[in-house]
Amino acid sequence: MPRYRLTLEYDGRGFVGWQRQENGLGVQQALEDAIERFTGERLKVYGAGRTDSGVHALAQVAHFDLQQETPTERIRDAINAQVRPHPVSVLDATLVADDFNARTSARERAYLYRIVNRRAPVTFEHGLVWWVPVALDAAAMHEAAQTLIGRHDFSTFRARECQASSPTKTLDELTVETDGDEILFTVRARSFLHHQVRNIVGTLKWVGDGKWSAADVKAALEACDRRAGGPMAPADGLYLTGVTY
Amino acid sequence: MPRYRLTLEYDGRGFVGWQRQENGLGVQQALEDAIERFTGERLKVYGAGRTDSGVHALAQVAHFDLQQETPTERIRDAINAQVRPHPVSVLDATLVADDFNARTSARERAYLYRIVNRRAPVTFEHGLVWWVPVALDAAAMHEAAQTLIGRHDFSTFRARECQASSPTKTLDELTVETDGDEILFTVRARSFLHHQVRNIVGTLKWVGDGKWSAADVKAALEACDRRAGGPMAPADGLYLTGVTY
Numbered sequence: 001m002p003r004y005r006l007t008l009e010y011d012g013r014g015f016v017g018w019q020r021q022e023n024g025l026g027v028q029q030a031l032e033d034a035i036e037r038f039t040g041e042r043l044k045v046y047g048a049g050r051t052d053s054g055v056h057a058l059a060q061v062a063h064f065d066l067q068q069e070t071p072t073e074r075i076r077d078a079i080n081a082q083v084r085p086h087p088v089s090v091l092d093a094t095l096v097a098d099d100f101n102a103r104t105s106a107r108e109r110a111y112l113y114r115i116v117n118r119r120a121p122v123t124f125e126h127g128l129v130w131w132v133p134v135a136l137d138a139a140a141m142h143e144a145a146q147t148l149i150g151r152h153d154f155s156t157f158r159a160r161e162c163q164a165s166s167p168t169k170t171l172d173e174l175t176v177e178t179d180g181d182e183i184l185f186t187v188r189a190r191s192f193l194h195h196q197v198r199n200i201v202g203t204l205k206w207v208g209d210g211k212w213s214a215a216d217v218k219a220a221l222e223a224c225d226r227r228a229g230g231p232m233a234p235a236d237g238l239y240l241t242g243v244t245y
Numbered sequence: 246m247p248r249y250r251l252t253l254e255y256d257g258r259g260f261v262g263w264q265r266q267e268n269g270l271g272v273q274q275a276l277e278d279a280i281e282r283f284t285g286e287r288l289k290v291y292g293a294g295r296t297d298s299g300v301h302a303l304a305q306v307a308h309f310d311l312q313q314e315t316p317t318e319r320i321r322d323a324i325n326a327q328v329r330p331h332p333v334s335v336l337d338a339t340l341v342a343d344d345f346n347a348r349t350s351a352r353e354r355a356y357l358y359r360i361v362n363r364r365a366p367v368t369f370e371h372g373l374v375w376w377v378p379v380a381l382d383a384a385a386m387h388e389a390a391q392t393l394i395g396r397h398d399f400s401t402f403r404a405r406e407c408q409a410s411s412p413t414k415t416l417d418e419l420t421v422e423t424d425g426d427e428i429l430f431t432v433r434a435r436s437f438l439h440h441q442v443r444n445i446v447g448t449l450k451w452v453g454d455g456k457w458s459a460a461d462v463k464a465a466l467e468a469c470d471r472r473a474g475g476p477m478a479p480a481d482g483l484y485l486t487g488v489t490y
Contacts, residue, residue: 011368056369080366087368120334121325123256124301124373 001065004075005096006031006045011087012056012235013127018047027051027088031062034082041067048102048243049109052195054235056128058112059091061243063102069095100245108172108244109192113185113201114237129182130201130237136208138183142176144207144214145185148200148221149174154193155224157203159232162194167224169193176204183208195232203230246310249320250341251276251290253305256332257480258372262298263305272296272333276307279327286312293347293488294354297440299480301373303357304336306488308347314340345490353417353489354437358430358446359482374427375446375482381453383428387421389452389459390430393445393466394419399438400469402448404477407439412469414438421449428453440477448475 008027016024031045048061066075075093083089099105114129115136116122122131148171155167173188185204187197203220206212212230220228253272261269276290293306311320320338328334344350359374360381361367367376393416400412418433430449432442448465451457457475465473 009365009368014368076364080364084366087371089365089368091363091365118336119321119325120254120336121329123254123259123332123334126332128369 001067002069003063003065003096003098003100004070004072005094005100005102006062006064006075006079006090007092008057008060008062009089009091010057010060011128012051012054012238014087015053017053017055018050018060021053025086027057027060028062030083030086030088031079034079035064037082038078039066039070046102048106049240051238051240052235054127055238055240057240059242060240061102061106061245063096063100102243105245106191106243108188108190109240110242110244111185111187111192111197112239112241113187113197113233114239115183115185115201115205116181117183118181127236130234132183132205132208134209136183136205137210138176138178138208140210140214141183141204141208144212144217145174145176145200145204147214147218152221153224154196154221156220156226156229157196157199158193158226159195159199160226164191164193167193169196174200198233198235198238199226199229201233201237205233206230246312247314248308248310248341248343248345249315249317250339250345250347251307251309251320251324251335252337253302253307254334254336255302255305256373257296257299257301257483259332260298262300263292263295266298270331272302272305273307275328275331275333276324279324280309282327283323284311284315291347293351294485296483296485297480299372300483300485302485304487305485306347306351306490308341308345347488350490351436351488353433353435354485355487355489356430356432356437356442357484357486358432358442358478359484360428360430360446360450361426362428363426372481375479377428377450377453379454381428381450382455383421383423383453385459386428386449386453389457389462390419390421390445390449392459392463397466398469399441399466401465401471401474402441402444403438403471404440404444405471409436409438412438414441419445443478443480443483444471444474446478446482450478451475 020026020029072093116129151170175186265271265274290309317338361374396415420431
């Protein structure tokens with residue numbers, strides 16, 4: 001059976017996350033429903049990352065198998081037509097080898113976290129950024145972030161419900177930059193613990209507002225205890241921006 | 246009475262336009278209601294431009310008079326607190342001279358029009374851009390746009406309900422550029438006819454998709470007749486980006 005790879009953009013405000021939940025529609029199910037409407041086949045779509053409720057994607061990757069080979073432009077356009085009005089779009093569809101697996105073949109995942117740091121509340125981007133009205137020191141956050149780079153036990157930034165077999169992960173990049181009144185976090189790793197990015201951003205925000213130093217972040221990491229870290233940042237500002245294979 | 250100037254951002258999706266309409270809330274009324282809640286005064290807020298229903302602002306300017314002098318930070322924060330949940334934000338409030346008038350003192354208004362030009366439907370920006378799935382030639386649109394620069398009778402791009410005393414206006418800038426999959430129109434003039442920017446963008450889109458040439462745009466302008474122009478672009482992509490005094 002031919003296997004297809006999709007590159008997907010979605011607005012997390014319209015879903016309960018990648019996976020179906022009892023309380024609403026997952027991106028995965030919206031795609032499976034759309035594919036069924038144009039192929040008549042009920043199949044399963046596998047994603048590279050299981051984004052949480054409210055988390056967005058600029059380039060999530062997924063795969064699925066069809067009974068028969070179908071032009072990729074047709075797959076892209078038909079899913080986009082059938083999935084409306086849900087806010088998910090197929091940016092690209094390609095035919096891939098049988099052994100391509102969106103989740104297990106991934107070598108790296110990249111996320112972006114967006115803070116809007118200004119006194120005035122956000123208008124257009126409600127639910128798309130974390131609005132922080134107190135002035136944050138982005139340079140201090142960037143400096144503190146560098147203590148987290150590399151291979152560590154990230155238990156301090158791990159959700160209690162995380163199902164990973166080990167708390168040890170390797171963080172390849174954690175850059176904090178400003179762009180106008182935005183503070184942008186770029187994060188890359190082979191894989192992440194549940195809530196790891198949001199727990200890191202929430203902790204670094206304590207550095208940004210002067211509550212913590214870089215040394216405090218390092219001590220929190222070394223404590224290997226969730227209670228030693230800062231609070232979790234909201235889902236609103238988090239975007240899966242790409243997956244490398 | 247002290248006069249205050251506000252710089253405002255708003256999401257046009259949340260309003261029927263700047264002015265109150267029978268069918269819903271105008272930005273002006275939302276601000277007047279918010280000011281009344283914190284000062285107890287019922288007053289009138291005057292804007293630089295009467296944006297239509299669905300049109301957005303990144304930096305609309307408005308003025309109003311209070312009975313007594315009030316710290317500008319307090320004005321900004323109190324309006325922002327009282328105007329929720331409507332998607333309008335005071336970016337800045339300043340004390341201005343008695344003769345400052347947001348509308349009549351304005352020397353130039355600037356607008357941005359955003360097209361997203363790609364096959365995949367938009368997700369995050371539904372209502373914030375004009376989604377055009379067929380490939381457009383931005384360079385051809387820019388070239389054709391230059392025929393509209395300067396002082397002309399713009400009747401071809403004027404809404405029937407326009408209340409301006411004359412159809413003659415001076416267009417200072419009309420630039421068409423690309424940024425990734427976006428096509429951005431930057432437009433500046435002292436003032437505009439009703440629907441002028443949207444009628445120009447809709448006409449230039451005909452150039453972008455190969456239906457018209459730059460010479461056709463020039464001929465349409467010279468016809469001085471709305472029926473000679475292209476269709477009006479949707480409100481979704483239009484932003485008032487600034488007012489110069």
